[in-house]
Amino acid sequence: MILAIDTSLGTSVAVVGGDIVTESATLDTRSHAEHIGEFIDRVITDSGLTPADVTTVVVGIGPGPFTGLRVGIAAGVAFAFGQGIPVLGISSHDAVAVGVDACTVVTDVRRRELAWTSYRNGVVVAGPGLTTEATLASDVDLTEFPEVRAGTISAAMLAAAAQQRIDRGDDLSSVAPLYLRAPDATPSNGPKRVSG
Amino acid sequence: MNEPLVLGIESSCDETGVGIVRGTTLLANVIASSMDQHAVFGGVVPEIAARAHLEALRGTLSAAVTEANIRIDDLDAIAVAAGPGLAGALMVGVGAAKALAVSLGKPLYGVNHLVGHVGADVLREDGGEIELPTVALLVSGGHTSLLLVRDLVTDVVLLGETIDDAAGEAFDKVARLLKLPYPGGPHIDRVAIDGDPNAIRFPRGLTLPKDLVNHRYDFSFSGLKTAVARYVETADAVSIPDVAASFRESVADVLTRKAVDACREHGVTRLLLGGGVAANARIRALAAERCAENGIELRVPPLALCTDNGAMIAALGAHLVARGVAPSSLDFPVDSTLPVDTVRV
Ligand SMILES: Nc1ncnc2c1ncn2[C@@H]1O[C@H](COP(=O)(O)OP(=O)(O)OP(=O)(O)O)[C@@H](O)[C@H]1O
Numbered sequence: 212m213i214l215a216i217d218t219s220l221g222t223s224v225a226v227v228g229g230d231i232v233t234e235s236a237t238l239d240t241r242s243h244a245e246h247i248g249e250f251i252d253r254v255i256t257d258s259g260l261t262p263a264d265v266t267t268v269v270v271g272i273g274p275g276p277f278t279g280l281r282v283g284i285a286a287g288v289a290f291a292f293g294q295g296i297p298v299l300g301i302s303s304h305d306a307v308a309v310g311v312d313a314c315t316v317v318t319d320v321r322r323r324e325l326a327w328t329s330y331r332n333g334v335v336v337a338g339p340g341l342t343t344e345a346t347l348a349s350d351v352d353l354t355e356f357p358e359v360r361a362g363t364i365s366a367a368m369l370a371a372a373a374q375q376r377i378d379r380g381d382d383l384s385s386v387a388p389l390y391l392r393a394p395d396a397t398p399s400n401g402p403k404r405v406s407g
Numbered sequence: 408m409n410e411p412l413v414l415g416i417e418s419s420c421d422e423t424g425v426g427i428v429r430g431t432t433l434l435a436n437v438i439a440s441s442m443d444q445h446a447v448f449g450g451v452v453p454e455i456a457a458r459a460h461l462e463a464l465r466g467t468l469s470a471a472v473t474e475a476n477i478r479i480d481d482l483d484a485i486a487v488a489a490g491p492g493l494a495g496a497l498m499v500g501v502g503a504a505k506a507l508a509v510s511l512g513k514p515l516y517g518v519n520h521l522v523g524h525v526g527a528d529v530l531r532e533d534g535g536e537i538e539l540p541t542v543a544l545l546v547s548g549g550h551t552s553l554l555l556v557r558d559l560v561t562d563v564v565l566l567g568e569t570i571d572d573a574a575g576e577a578f579d580k581v582a583r584l585l586k587l588p589y590p591g592g593p594h595i596d597r598v599a600i601d602g603d604p605n606a607i608r609f610p611r612g613l614t615l616p617k618d619l620v621n622h623r624y625d626f627s628f629s630g631l632k633t634a635v636a637r638y639v640e641t642a643d644a645v646s647i648p649d650v651a652a653s654f655r656e657s658v659a660d661v662l663t664r665k666a667v668d669a670c671r672e673h674g675v676t677r678l679l680l681g682g683g684v685a686a687n688a689r690i691r692a693l694a695a696e697r698c699a700e701n702g703i704e705l706r707v708p709p710l711a712l713c714t715d716n717g718a719m720i721a722a723l724g725a726h727l728v729a730r731g732v733a734p735s736s737l738d739f740p741v742d743s744t745l746p747v748d749t750v751r752v
């Protein structure tokens with residue numbers, strides 16, 4: 212039984228396994244910390260399961276706005292720790308590329324930037340990278356890998372993508388976020404003068 | 408269940424802390440700090456702090472459980488700092504705490520970080536039960552607050568706080584002026600040993616009679632910092648030890664004077680120090696001296712419990728459990744400006 216969590220856009224949590232697919236999601240992109248606990252609790256309870264039935268946790272590691280993204284990853288790590296089970300990380304874009312021959316997944320990462328990843332049959336062929344609305348078409352081969360603009364990431368699809376990658380034997384043990392940007396901060400060059 | 412076993416998570420600033428307590432007994436206090444990563448910036452960079460929390464999460468959780476030598480299923484509750492602090496940093500701890508509580512099927516307490524600093528006092532090995540009422544002076548890189556605590560759960564009052572820089576921030580900024588490394592507090596303390604605290608008369612913020620009308624228990628350190636900067640820029644020969652000692656004297660004087668004043672006005676005979684700046688040798692010495700003069704018992708938890716840590720969050724959580732306070736609902740938000748009278752969100 213997989214517990215899948217993605218907070219790269221809204222908050223989406225799902226339990227997937229056997230004939231169970233239970234998902235709880237909101238589009239709200241600013242309430243990850245509020246919703247995460249209830250959603251995990253709800254998908255497990257509504258599936259008639261207990262936390263001990265979960266055998267693997269999968270988290271979407273972005274790309275996505277950092278603050279919300281971290282909430283889902285932190286939650287996945289902590290849930291897995293509580294149960295002593297593995298936590299796996301995959302790109303949130305993988306969830307959108309499931310079952311598509313060739314595509315470029317594009318999501319909004321705020322500050323007028325877009326994140327993109329090109330896939331063939333669920334396998335990354337280019338990206339992830341950052342671009343803008345104006346430069347997307349020149350940065351990325353959208354002819355061969357047509358754009359799929361995603362406004363949400365489904366945790367149930369994330370679980371499906373993870374299952375394919377597990378079956379392929381990929382190493383998914385890193386849950387480090389795909390930040391794609393360094394933190395905003397400039398080293399100080401000494402104190403400012405206060406006397407004239 | 409009068410000795411609840413509680414795991415506490417702290418992520419309000421630059422320390423990732425996981426602590427485990429049984430009642431008032433400390434079992435584990437594991438801290439990972441991102442302080443070194445902030446050094447080149449001269450202060451805490453929120454995004455860097457938040458990234459570091461996520462990286463440190465798994466390691467601190469498992470180190471704490473190992474150190475406490477408990478079975479994680481035996482926990483009675485999870486506690487987490489819900490604020491005040493840096494929102495993006497708090498969200499890492501809160502997201503983790505919520506999922507851990509659900510995973511283990513245990514109640515969750517979202518608690519006040521500042522009240523946690525007061526709660527830390529119960530963990531002192533020599534301390535016994537926390538004795539109330541007490542005045543608490545909490546001084547760190549992010550806070551300078553004077554609290555009157557009559558009851559940890561129902562009666563915490565903010566008497567005053569800084570209106571500009573926190574005391575620790577002032578130490579860090581003045582250290583930069585003196586070209587001392589970050590964080591500045593310990594370095595100022597070190598060089599001040601050889602200085603004359605009365606060499607330069609730096610201002611005492613908000614201590615004039617006119618200030619006391621509206622700001623009797625408030626603090627201000629930005630004027631002091633500017634005065635030190637002006638002195639360093641304009642003086643002919645600058646003695647770093649004298650500047651450090653004189654600056655430190657001003658901070659220690661104002662902090663302890665106002666804290667003792669608060670004890671006297673409210674007829675309280677206990678003063679508790681907390682926060683990283685409580686490590687300052689002069690602040691401790693002057694607090695001890697002035698408390699003794701006024702018949703006030705001074706309590707200073709060991710440093711590992713003064714700076715941000717998860718054990719104090721766990722201790723406050725355990726206190727709430729023991730008092731029969733209901734847990735938080737799972738949907739609480741982080742609150743970067745959580746007021747001290749909200750002990751549990
Ligand atoms: N000996 C000392 N004298 C003065 N200040 C000190 C001393 N040792 C540490 N400090 C100061 O304490 C601060 C760090 O304390 P602490 O870790 O409690 O706070 P923080 O993480 O910056 O913020 P907060 O606790 O408000 O979230 C720094 O500003 C540091 O310079």
Ligand SMILES: [Mg+2]
Pocket residue numbers: 420421422548683714715
């Ligand atoms: Mg700190």
